[in-house]
Amino acid sequence: MSFDALKQEAFEANLELHRQQLAIYTFGNASAFDAARGVFAIKPSGVAYEALRPQDMVVVDLGGRIVEGSLRPSSDTPTHAVLYRALEGIGGICHSHSPHAVAWAQACREIPVLGTTHADHLTAAVPVTEVMSDEAIEGDYEEQTGQQIVQRLRGLDHHDIEMVLVACHGPFTWGKSALKAVFNSKVLEEIARIAWITLSINPAVAPMKKSLIDKHYRRKHGASAYYGQ
């Protein structure tokens, strides 16, 4: 059974990441997961988006071993593998370098829920990880980045919160598919940008009230959702 469909999905997600201007040059990466076979297809390392082809995607198992592909996979591959192992039910991951999301990550600040654009997509602040310990950095760094994310998500529902900021680094997002993960990266960038401007206009603004957050989220998610077709 071929990996062509999986590679095609990863390819299209990476193209979309580029089309949505979520990274310059070779920065960032997206992957698509096949849970049944326990493998994911990911962008090759350091290749420009303009030059990507479906057949360049690298298929890797959950231990990070290459299953198919002649190129070296993204250096962030071990982070993806940790997340696919830990976050049950997800089908894609995106790591963008979009400027406003990266700025919040560098500021080591979670993004508070300041409006309905945020609440349409998640009911909590966009979480930010702890700064990594020197031991973790010197160990298997990319694996540790994944562990840091998983630890930060403890007690949170990763089907509600499909995005996280790695402190001093940048955003990781996920979703039911690779394209949904890229969509979440774009939404996060928009939330991050608007939150920055909001705080610049009114530094004393309080997070939005819980009832309004829940209302907006339930418009788009869950059994009583009524947004979309």
Next chain:
Amino acid sequence: MSFDALKQEAFEANLELHRQQLAIYTFGNASAFDAARGVFAIKPSGVAYEALRPQDMVVVDLGGRIVEGSLRPSSDTPTHAVLYRALEGIGGICHSHSPHAVAWAQACREIPVLGTTHADHLTAAVPVTEVMSDEAIEGDYEEQTGQQIVQRLRGLDHHDIEMVLVACHGPFTWGKSALKAVFNSKVLEEIARIAWITLSINPAVAPMKKSLIDKHYRRKHGASAYYGQ
């Protein structure tokens, strides 16, 4: 009598909303009103702008009941209905998600009149609603959003002030036609962006003097207007 012309007008307004980059993905919506028949055509919910066709527009009456169309109308349809019932003489409504207007709404701050670009279009600060009560949120939320706007406009002339910020949410604009409503959303975004930068350069800046506000507004509006052909 067919609704084709009305649907075409709503379609073109939604296209223009997208072309002016006032929302990403499926966010936002515009509608066109036929006062004689008491119906409006609105964007279907959750459909990407790139995929929209004139026949996808949904025709709805002022009670929010579907009159024609096979798709579900925008989830903000009840808000549009309230505004068409309350704001005499308007022909279109636009709800954008443009970042600077949303930021002012999230900051719960009205946009003061800081310059002639603002005064060319309205003589007062862009008003912002109260934050909605829990009861209103738990009730018919979108209907209540409309009521909140109508209440905020009490004592104001909605033919002068064709825009409002819903606190923690974003902008709604209206006008004689659907395209004019979208135009007002773009103008609001520009006003909001420039006001943010202005206050960042000079936080102590005072609102513009009344005589200059009136002068600029009357250049473009009313019996003595002399702008345009």
Next chain:
Amino acid sequence: MSFDALKQEAFEANLELHRQQLAIYTFGNASAFDAARGVFAIKPSGVAYEALRPQDMVVVDLGGRIVEGSLRPSSDTPTHAVLYRALEGIGGICHSHSPHAVAWAQACREIPVLGTTHADHLTAAVPVTEVMSDEAIEGDYEEQTGQQIVQRLRGLDHHDIEMVLVACHGPFTWGKSALKAVFNSKVLEEIARIAWITLSINPAVAPMKKSLIDKHYRRKHGASAYYGQ
């Protein structure tokens, strides 16, 4: 003798204003001056840039009377006329609505010389006029806008300083030709944007030293200039 060449020059300057994204919709205007004949060609009022044709340009004399053209000239025409009468040797004027230049005008702050990008084009802060008196506003407003600019330029060399901010309003720029005036509007927008970011990074930054300002200006202007071909 026809006005075709003059109208063509004004047309191209207005196209360039639009191409450089210095105004949305119908905002802004540029004109080209024929000093020998004492007339200038200017954008018609309220016409979208996308729809402009060379033959739409309106030829006006220095008293603001229409000499040729079937459309109404820009409402800012009297301001242009004042400047052509007062500023000896200029051949074009541009009034943009670019956001960062407008923000400085709205902030009623001159733009200090913070770097060589500024000094490459003028050796002084970009001046800002006084806020207009109520009498001037109620009088011939656009004429008074021109007078306000001329008064602010008193004691300054308008061949060195080819730009000014009208308080609470926006920028006017001029130059040897209409295209040069538009060029100056774009340069002003870039200076205004970078100055805003500079002050945001370091609010205590001092204006650049005089020797460096003069050096950069003389690289591009005057007898000892050595920039360009």
Next chain:
Amino acid sequence: MSFDALKQEAFEANLELHRQQLAIYTFGNASAFDAARGVFAIKPSGVAYEALRPQDMVVVDLGGRIVEGSLRPSSDTPTHAVLYRALEGIGGICHSHSPHAVAWAQACREIPVLGTTHADHLTAAVPVTEVMSDEAIEGDYEEQTGQQIVQRLRGLDHHDIEMVLVACHGPFTWGKSALKAVFNSKVLEEIARIAWITLSINPAVAPMKKSLIDKHYRRKHGASAYYGQ
């Protein structure tokens, strides 16, 4: 032996500078160095990027004398010459006018290492030179600009740090090739932009820890690098 290949390399780097929107109009310049022959090809002064042709590039020796070419070279040519003489092993230089990098230069502030996007490319703050003395300004200004840079780099490794901010002026970057120098200018602009937003979100943010800086740099550079193909 012809200079065609060198001129082609310089031409493509200048095109890329323009494509990456690192300068408006004729601002900025890039050059390509042939160490074996001791010459470099550089953009002609004051020519618009849209009009550039490979044959317009000017070939200059390390004393700044024209070796081939009918146009006048960039006015910054002596700065390039100083850098090629002082910075062993580099093959290209880029001087952009990108707004955020220029803003940091105008703010006379080095850009601290706030995140991994920065550390992926250099392990130290982006250095900023001293403000030039009046004597240096009145002397051979462009030569002195180069000397100022070389002096600032003393004690630093110019193969690690391939970028510098000239106080009150703007960025100069270099690299193994002219295209790499332009790449570094784009990366610097991105770092500068994100650092500005980061500090605006959290003015008290501390520079990133040394262990994380080193880790990220070594992912992309040196014997143990594992990024790319």
